[in-house]
Amino acid sequence: VSETTTSLRVRATEYFRDLQDRICAGLEQADGQARFREDTWQREGGGGGRTRVIANGAVFEKGGVNFSEVFGTMSEEFARQVPGEGREFTAAGISLVLHPRNPYVPTVHANFRFLTKGQKQWFGGGADLTPYYPFREDVVQFHRVWRDICQRHAPVVDYHQMKEDCDRYFFLTHRNEPRGVGGIFFDYLEDHLERIFDFVRDCGDAFLAAYLPIVARRRHTEYGQRQRDWQLYRRGRYVEFNLIHDRGTLFGLKTGGRIESILMSLPPLVRWEYDYHPEPGSPEAELLEQYLPPRDWANEPV
Amino acid sequence: VSETTTSLRVRATEYFRDLQDRICAGLEQADGQARFREDTWQREGGGGGRTRVIANGAVFEKGGVNFSEVFGTMSEEFARQVPGEGREFTAAGISLVLHPRNPYVPTVHANFRFLTKGQKQWFGGGADLTPYYPFREDVVQFHRVWRDICQRHAPVVDYHQMKEDCDRYFFLTHRNEPRGVGGIFFDYLEDHLERIFDFVRDCGDAFLAAYLPIVARRRHTEYGQRQRDWQLYRRGRYVEFNLIHDRGTLFGLKTGGRIESILMSLPPLVRWEYDYHPEPGSPEAELLEQYLPPRDWANEPV
Numbered sequence: 001v002s003e004t005t006t007s008l009r010v011r012a013t014e015y016f017r018d019l020q021d022r023i024c025a026g027l028e029q030a031d032g033q034a035r036f037r038e039d040t041w042q043r044e045g046g047g048g049g050r051t052r053v054i055a056n057g058a059v060f061e062k063g064g065v066n067f068s069e070v071f072g073t074m075s076e077e078f079a080r081q082v083p084g085e086g087r088e089f090t091a092a093g094i095s096l097v098l099h100p101r102n103p104y105v106p107t108v109h110a111n112f113r114f115l116t117k118g119q120k121q122w123f124g125g126g127a128d129l130t131p132y133y134p135f136r137e138d139v140v141q142f143h144r145v146w147r148d149i150c151q152r153h154a155p156v157v158d159y160h161q162m163k164e165d166c167d168r169y170f171f172l173t174h175r176n177e178p179r180g181v182g183g184i185f186f187d188y189l190e191d192h193l194e195r196i197f198d199f200v201r202d203c204g205d206a207f208l209a210a211y212l213p214i215v216a217r218r219r220h221t222e223y224g225q226r227q228r229d230w231q232l233y234r235r236g237r238y239v240e241f242n243l244i245h246d247r248g249t250l251f252g253l254k255t256g257g258r259i260e261s262i263l264m265s266l267p268p269l270v271r272w273e274y275d276y277h278p279e280p281g282s283p284e285a286e287l288l289e290q291y292l293p294p295r296d297w298a299n300e301p302v
Numbered sequence: 303v304s305e306t307t308t309s310l311r312v313r314a315t316e317y318f319r320d321l322q323d324r325i326c327a328g329l330e331q332a333d334g335q336a337r338f339r340e341d342t343w344q345r346e347g348g349g350g351g352r353t354r355v356i357a358n359g360a361v362f363e364k365g366g367v368n369f370s371e372v373f374g375t376m377s378e379e380f381a382r383q384v385p386g387e388g389r390e391f392t393a394a395g396i397s398l399v400l401h402p403r404n405p406y407v408p409t410v411h412a413n414f415r416f417l418t419k420g421q422k423q424w425f426g427g428g429a430d431l432t433p434y435y436p437f438r439e440d441v442v443q444f445h446r447v448w449r450d451i452c453q454r455h456a457p458v459v460d461y462h463q464m465k466e467d468c469d470r471y472f473f474l475t476h477r478n479e480p481r482g483v484g485g486i487f488f489d490y491l492e493d494h495l496e497r498i499f500d501f502v503r504d505c506g507d508a509f510l511a512a513y514l515p516i517v518a519r520r521r522h523t524e525y526g527q528r529q530r531d532w533q534l535y536r537r538g539r540y541v542e543f544n545l546i547h548d549r550g551t552l553f554g555l556k557t558g559g560r561i562e563s564i565l566m567s568l569p570p571l572v573r574w575e576y577d578y579h580p581e582p583g584s585p586e587a588e589l590l591e592q593y594l595p596p597r598d599w600a601n602e603p604v
């Protein structure tokens with residue numbers, strides 16, 4: 001079957017399914033100890049997915065890589081909030097979150113998806129990094145991967161727009177605080193869909209190369225209770241964002257998704273402490289003051 | 303100043319402020335080790351509060367008792383969702399959540415408040431219990447306290463209604479699962495306000511007597527890693543409820559409340575595990591199967 005006769009939806013779905021295999025294989029190899037367990041599931045209203053979870057690894061305390069391909073009818077209320085006529089939709093995509101055990105290794109999230117509603121079709125997705133400690137090299141290198149891909153696909157893709165949309169999206173309005181150091185975020189890309197699909201494939205293919213070098217650099221750094229406490233505290237912000245603000249979580253809950261697959265993104269262990277503030281001048285304070293406020297990291301020196 | 307010439311709002315506010323003192327004193331005495339720290343705060347739009355937090359106690363791993371008295375103008379969108387004309391409101395109340403360290407001691411929540419919007423005035427509140435292990439005596443005794451108070455105030459107050467409203471409210475729709483074993487819940491009580499105030503005072507005054515006997519019975523029960531892991535896992539449900547569903551949390555976020563006071567209800571340490579199910583026949587499974595589904599506990603034998 002040639003590209004032109006096979007629908008974009010089918011090809012995107014196949015790409016995401018294969019990407020899940022490749023990413024999981026790469027993460028298992030990097031971890032060296034734990035393996036993904038797989039649960040396949042069917043959605044009552046139509047479709048299903050393959051949830052893969054890794055836990056108690058040498059690197060990854062908990063992580064999930066979810067592939068899903070769902071379709072059906074949105075509730076009337078939810079359908080009003082999503083572009084495209086009618087209530088019928090399809091959604092295929094991959095979503096992943098990795099929570100490393102070592103506080104010097106950042107948490108990472110990525111998501112790539114293809115949706116249709118009525119006659120509308122679009123891609124959405126992105127990748128963003130949530131470090132616990134400030135390492136300029138890690139943040140600059142991560143951002144440069146996405147900048148370079150975007151630049152290869154310009155002008156169909158606008159890096160600065162996607163970078164700013166990421167900063168805007170991963171923001172805890174209730175705390176007036178960014179979730180992490182950002183990356184790229186895009187949604188409702190509906191023009192030049194074949195060229196956008198090329199872009200999305202380049203992004204998906206680059207995920208391991210964007211993240212694993214950071215893992216390799218930090219995984220053996222020694223840490224103590226102080227660093228662990230800070231990591232667990234900061235993970236609380238991740239939970240707050242995902243449960244209060246995240247559209248992906250909301251989409252899953254509103255469209256009858258599998259709850260354990262939707263919430264697999266939550267960290268394994270989390271700490272809340274009332275009115276906690278790190279010591280001025282500490283690396284923890286540096287993260288908040290110098291790394292969370294949005295910056296054009298890709299164009300800064302390492 | 304006689305009761306009739308002092309507004310209900312002023313008297314309710316004074317009652318809640320004094321109740322915070324009495325409850326904190328009783329909890330400190332029960333804990334025997336930790337003391338509450340107090341933060342007073344001002345709200346930009348009007349009013350303020352006294353947040354009191356206890357941590358690392360002999361009994362209480364983390365707990366908060368918040369008094370607040372706020373007033374101002376609601377956003378247009380939020381005002382549409384609250385009864386009463388216009389956007390001007392006042393709200394005074396006390397809200398508390400206690401997370402004990404010992405998994406055999408249940409988490410407890412209570413909240414009593416008086417609100418006005420336009421010409422409307424009403425009381426709301428309630429108290430509910432979230433055990434980690436099944437103890438019939440604790441659950442029955444807790445429910446009986448509230449049943450007995452409601453019956454003393456009948457027919458202005460309807461126990462069965464308040465008990466069912468509690469079961470309905472503290473429910474995680476995304477998991478189709480109750481948060482705990484319930485208690486009572488009421489809102490928008492606007493008729494016979496002086497008699498409702500009597501009822502609310504009886505509830506507030508009874509809080510320590512409803513909870514501390516349970517603490518006394520369970521606080522010295524030995525536990526191990528299994529019980530601790532289960533407690534941390536179940537605390538995840540508490541977080542999910544408070545961040546996804548709780549109207550009190552939402553009210554605070556929507557009316558520009560102090561974020562650390564609103565989220566002081568979150569547990570100190572929480573665990574999420576993918577697709578976890580307790581062993582069939584275990585006490586953990588018994589809690590889920592026999593204690594979470596709503597029952598008329600107050601009228602069951604101990």
